[in-house]
Amino acid sequence: MKKNKKMLAGEETPVVNDISAEGLAAVTGQSEAELFSFVEYHPEEAERIGYSEYSYWKSVWKNFLKKKSAVIMLVVFLAVFIFSFIAISPLCTKYRHYTELESNKKARFTTPNKDYWFGADNIGRDYWYQVWYATQHSVMLAAIVGVGEVVVGVIMGLLWGYVRKLDRIFTEIYNIIYSVPTIIYMTLIALMIGKTFMIMCVSLIIFNWIYTAKNIRNLVFMYRDREYNLASRCLGTKLGTILLKNILPYMISVIILRMALAIPQTIGMETTLAYLGLLDVQEPALGLLLRNSREQFANYPHILIFPAVIVSLITVTFYLAGNAFSDAADPRNHV
Amino acid sequence: MEKQERNVILSAKDVFVQFSLRGDRLTAIRGCSLDLYEGETLAIVGESGSGKSVFTKTFLGMLDANGSITGGSIMFEGEDISKLKTEKEWRKIRGGKISMVMQDPMTSLNPLKRIGAQVEESIKLHQGLSGAEAKKEAIRMLDIVGIPDPERRYNQYPHEFSGGMRQRVVIAIAVACHPRILICDEPTTALDVTIQAQILDLIRRLQEQFGMTIIYITHDLGVVANVAERVAVMYAGQIVEIGTAEDVFYNAWHPYSWALLSALPQLGIKGEKLPTIDGTPPNLFNKITGDAFAPRNKQALAIDFKLEPPFFNVSETHMAKTWYLDPRAPKIEQPTSIKQLSERMNMDYGDTLKHPHEDPNRVPVITVKDLNVTFGAGRKKFVAVDKVNFEIYKGETFALVGESGSGKTTIGRAITRINPATEGEIFFKGEKISGKISKEMDQKVVRGIQMIFQDPLASLNERAKVSYIISEGIRNLKMYSTDEEREEMVQAALKEVGLLPEFASRFPHEFSGGQRQRIGIARALIMKPEFIVADEPISALDVSIRAQVLNLLNELKTTHGLTYLFIAHDLSVVRFISDRIAVIYKGKIVELAEAEELFRHPVHPYTRALLSAIPNPDPAIERKKKLLVYDPTQHDYSVDQPIWSEILPGHFVLGNERELSDYRSRL
């Protein structure tokens, strides 16, 4: 309350109790005659005073920055991700490529020390390099899935929402994908085509886009019959342009949210797939390190801890950041 | 002056309310004072953003979480309620002492609880009744607020009620608390005109029955004239003028009050410009120096920009916060429109205007023949437009008036080809434009017929720059050769609607409602159309801004030789702007006539009901007027089918033979 009073005193027009000529002159520095005369009217000025300084993206950004936990996590994540490049550069390691790792009988399961900063694995390979390399790999592949899923999902979702004829087909596809555990399809694909991470990425995209699409479709329903779209139709704007210019821009926050959430989801899926043996062991990924650590962490916790901490950092970051962003992007929260 | 003897029931002094918004502080109420007398009806009028709602919410401690009272006091029953903090303290006030009816009846009821239980909740809380007694009382309350068959309705859910009925329930809930003060926050804005009148009636009745003090919050001067004993005008977080209804309507002194009143389309003279208030209300984030209205005031004094005026008494009951009343101020006359308010309101133009139907050379721009628009299929089938016929002639403004859901918008959209016509035909300059048409024809329609939309917030793409929005149509039809040319066209269109060229590079959210509506008009205009469907272009706008838009539309009509289909739900607005008026009810046009003819000789009972329900911003008339209620069951069409017939030249009405002869006899 104190603070408010202070602000009042500072901000508001001084209350003029004395409206005698002297009083007025004291405050305004102008004579009575001057004060009580008409001034010229400027219509442009009137037009201008209404501007709101509100800018959507600026507010989004400002609100996002307010979510300290998300921002901190994001900064930490970025630092970690950038560091992962340093970590596997010659500055920190003697290895230049994953295939150059060496086993060392004496270093098996070594706990972290000055030679092996993250310790070593079951055959004495440097865990530091593996973890950081896998981090990059996983993040990049998760990003591919995120982007792929969203790109496909958005395109399909826009069509689904806008072209009424397609609704039935898309709904059926949705039911088909939704009502059967994805793992069935994933396993079949793994058996039929292979289980390299790329294949798994593509199949994850194939089975996840529909959720984004459904999300987008619901939003399209929300915006489709808004007056500005009717206006565009009156103006003869083509469907593609309407989707691109009128609808898509409104989806950006959702799109970013989906992308952000796709990353923890993909990494989670990666661990599950690895656990089920549906991931090729030749390609390093955090999921694989985690699943391998399952056997060993009881005796050598560092095998679990390092990848688990990094995985958690990544997933929590994107989860938080995604949600923080979507909160921030909601105009209702621009308070 | 009997009011003086009344007790002050609530007294607000110098109330300040601030909100923290996007990291900034917004001062929504800037030192507002008000004495409320017991048993009176006070109306607080103002545009959106004037702080009228926020101010009254402070009486209930219902400010949003980011807002707080930062100064002043509100004395109620010997206690400064502005200092109350906890829910518990406030609960002593809420409901039982002060209660409130909110604007939107569709959202104010819990959709998952039975009506009865919701009313009962109030009764149990505040009347100490329980069980069967409470139920009895709840049913009684439902009966009192005019819900037919209250015992059955008691067990129903909100979605089974229409908007008007829901508002009655909300009122029942508020009144069942037996409050001393009832705040009605735009209680009728969301309702149709005919329902609105009934609700106002109801509240008045309840006030007498329960002896409540009522605060109305509204932007509609018609409502004010209807209900209020005293009127407070708010602008930019301050009450700028307060007095009895007569004081404010007939003898206003604040320039803003003047502007507000004179901008009413009802007061306009056909063919003349309405007086307008340019610009928009100030941004409350900024520091306001002097009189907040000064920048928009065409006759501002220098001191208005420097110092905030104090209240000057006009009479014992009437105060205004303007330097005009300072004896040192130059002499200023009240505008003529204010002085002649009552004459203007009831002016009959009938004889002075020419009758378009007498013009033999008139050409139809749009011809609608047996138009039928149906949505859905099977059981969900809904006939929105049912066999509608009319012609719109070149250069005229044809108004289509009806309640929500009457199908008026659907007709507009059928003409612009947004909704396809199910049956019937539509012609544009003699060429058929309904059904499947060629690509060239389609382009012709796009060019020739444009639309202006109701909601300036929803009708502009928020994520596109103004230049793109305006040029969208010409881009589609490639109506320019170079980008520079396109930009020039955009600039020209902006200028034409009175906006600054620099606006082209901005985004819609930076503009006020009126400005946005003008952007919408520019967007249509740039296509050089011949015919414009204006779908309630002013109903979502504040009073002060309506005039700007109406003037603009009228001006463009002459400069561009436009023809309008003007869709509205409010007959009073339409009278000013339109040449001919069609009244539509549930998909059928029931009466069509030249504007003045319709006002003079309304024959169809629905038209008559509509006319009687128009809130008239003249307290003298408004208080005396008698409300007609339209009951569609009064028509007996079981034997004799209604036909569309011309009972006078240019005056059509829907009715069967018996009704028609009755109508004729009334002329």
Next chain:
Amino acid sequence: MKKLLAFVLAAAMVFTLTACGGGSTPTTEAPKTTTTAAAPGTTASGQTTAATPETTAPPAPAANEVTDWVHYLTQVNEMETFNILYSQANKELQVLTNCIDGLLSNDNYGNLVPGLAEKWETTDGGKTWTFHLRDGVKWVDVKGTEKADVTAEDFLWGLEWVLNFHKNEAANTSMPIEMIQGAGDYYNYTKELDEAAGKALGIDKLKEMVGIEAKDAKTLVYTCVDKLPYFDTLTTYNCLYPAAPQLIKDLGVDGFKACTNENMWYCGPYVMPTFVRENEKVMTPNPLYWNKDCKRFNSVTYKMVESGAQAYQMYENGELSYVELTEDALLTIHDNINHQFYQNLVEARPTKYSYQIHLNWNKNMEKSEDPDTNWNTAVQNEAFRLALYYGLDATPYLERTNSINPLKCANYCYTMSQLVNFSSGKEYTERVMELIGITPSLDNYPRYDAAKAEQYKKQAMEELAAKGVTFPVLMDYYISGSSTTAADTAFVFGEMIKKNLGDDFVKLNTLTYVSSLANEVRKPRKASIYINGWGADYGDPQNYLGQETYGEDNAYYSISYVNTNDITEPELIEIYKEFTKMVNDAKNITDDMDKRYEAYAQAEAFMLKHALCIPWYKNVSWQLTHVNDYSKIYAPYGIQTNRFVNWETSKDGYTTADYDTFAASYEAGAGK
């Protein structure tokens, strides 16, 4: 027709979740140190008629013995069938061997001992074999209620079932068809029948067509296709197990095929009242078991664990009676002298599989990254092979299997040790090692000879360069894409090759297959090398060496893996032909087993000297256990290994010292 009981892909457990291969199939061996005067001076075809085969001492459990044994298997090794005649997989047979007995069994040295047959003989060098069934053997149901006697005819029903295409879908047919007269014809005959007729068949047609006869209720006679001096060893294999005709009748053909622990009949030491798929199964002693003298547990419980780590966890909590150690657990215990289990680390006995590096003579070069016929040309060069043979110090690789005593896993022969013995008591593989000049050692890897390797390498590079081979030669090696263990091992393998032979010579190129080695790699001939193991089906070296011969259709490895018949290098063809002749000569010696084995040993030595394949390792793992492994049945062939009979156990868990004693006394008893 391929024969072989068990065959194991090198460390490639297709959906194994564990990093420790051992956890999945703990195949450990044979019982009782004390008693069992096993057939003395035996040749494998012991016409022993030892009257008191399995026991001398009464089986009263000592105070410190474990009475309720808790075993574990990993979940992927859950049983898929209870029909012992149908099962071809160790995961079922290791359990079912406790439920149904065969004619003969093994002792803890791998010698044949009487089972349902109390004595057996052949009089014509192995052409016909007569088995005399003992009295009082009953079929019982899961509750232990007597159902029927086990008669000689039951073995006819059993064989009928196996050979009947419509009943057993060709499962377990390969060895009967190969060895028993008329079996192949009968199989083909049933195949011609339609399904209903086939299922309706009794044993009449079998009697008529196949060389099996029930002389009377207790006498069973088999007639072989040829003189097979080792035929009796085949009776420890489930393809010659009995089936109760009454049960087949009761359940119907489909019902018998899909019989369960609840409705099947038992004649083995245990019945299984509880079976919860992928969780646990409990066996209790069969009250009417014929061998009242054998020592059994009050109950045997199998827990189906998720991983080796979980098993270790459970052992720590006292929930299991033994655990095979995962590499991390082993290391933890071994590195910490104060560890509670430090004293308890004991080495298991080797499993019965002998692992080799098989060299593909005709790799499909189109699918390889390597140019042209690089690999095929190189591998057919003897110097190249010998460079590999002498140049690889397998120690790091063996450490993957046994990190503490890697050289215990070293395998220098093609045939698995302890398969057969000379009459002198000399073990067959010892003779082979003599011939190839290798003395096993726990200090260094004896086959590794850097100088020789260098010399051969030089020679190979010169010779091959002349043939246009480019170096390094890429060695395509396929592992399961889901096995980390395999990946780690391959990694070590690659490093090892690089270190031993230098990366200018050969380079291991590790690739992965998705789910089926056979479909994805073997059939399209994509790999340069395979590392896999072979376990014997019956007790004769023929079962090993016969898989590698040249130009013979039933030489399994030659045909299915290494494409021997596609060899183009004439010199190598000659070597192969010579080898094949040596094997066949040995096969035809049926009267003198010593001579026979000597001939096989010579052939095997010949094969190894030319490095036709490279013996690689055997499985010896570490464990914590309450059982003396040396007291368990040791079965180098057949399905007897995992029988829970006559186990010597200790509630305290054995220590390293205990095991040293056991091993010593076992060695001392060997060959007697």
Next chain:
Amino acid sequence: MLKYTIKRLLQSLLTVFIVVTIVFLLLRLMPNDYYFTEDELIKLTDEQKEDKLRAAGLLDPTLTQLGKFYKNLLTKGDLGTSRRISNGQPVWELIGEKFGISMRLGLIALGIALLIGIPMGILQARYKNGIFDHLGTAYTIFINAVPRLVAYSLIYMLGVKLFKLPSMYSIRDPGRSSILPIVCLAVGSIASYALWMRRYMVDDLTKDYIKLARIKGVSTRGIMFKHVMRNAFVPMAQNLPVTFLLTIGGSLLVESFFAVPGMGPLLTRAITRYDTNVVQALVLLYSVMGILGMFLGDLLMSVFDPRIRLAGKGGETR
């Protein structure tokens, strides 16, 4: 209402049909060798393999097989027998024996999750931005974001090392040995229920009718219990049956983790072992459960929400 229900059910049947057919055909796309184990591939000649396949009817044209599958299913309710998981055992029997256990654990976990998750969400919403809310949010974020494998590993470690709980489910001691699997099953659901409840309640608290209730003078507690809770529950009601049915379906990770002999791992095992009949039956089961769940969800929601009368007669009386 009835007509609508029937229409919905027919539509659902169509979806099930499509799903099952797709999976059926997908399975038939695999090379025949997948029907055999590595062992069998080694042991059987090509001729024998073909014989075996013919005996099992797997060499018929795919469409014939499909026809036969549906004929057996529709006329006899017969989905065939397992080939690999449990040779010769009817598929329904196999699934039946696992279903019970998964259901029991699933239901207990679901119950616990509802009992903890919902009050947690309510309290979080009630004391928004308080310590409890922050803790709860941290929990939900952790559980939702971090891969389940990591979370389960932690629970496993804690449970086994610290509380000495059995690490493996045992039918003989279902009480103690179910604790860890149930905890693992519940942690995720608790998080999602708490999240939902909190989100919907926070959303609802800004609604007009809540304002009206406050204006009436209803206490915060009254608002929470009489107005918000039930309303927030409605959107949850829609999802509840699906969650419920899928819970019964068993959790792959948890069940294999703790060796629970339930439905979860059956599916992957059936696929990897190529036990086609089992896969088909499971797909049929899961899709029926999924679609039934959606349907029941709508039904349940219509019970809670009077506005939704499944395309029934309109309620608007003016």
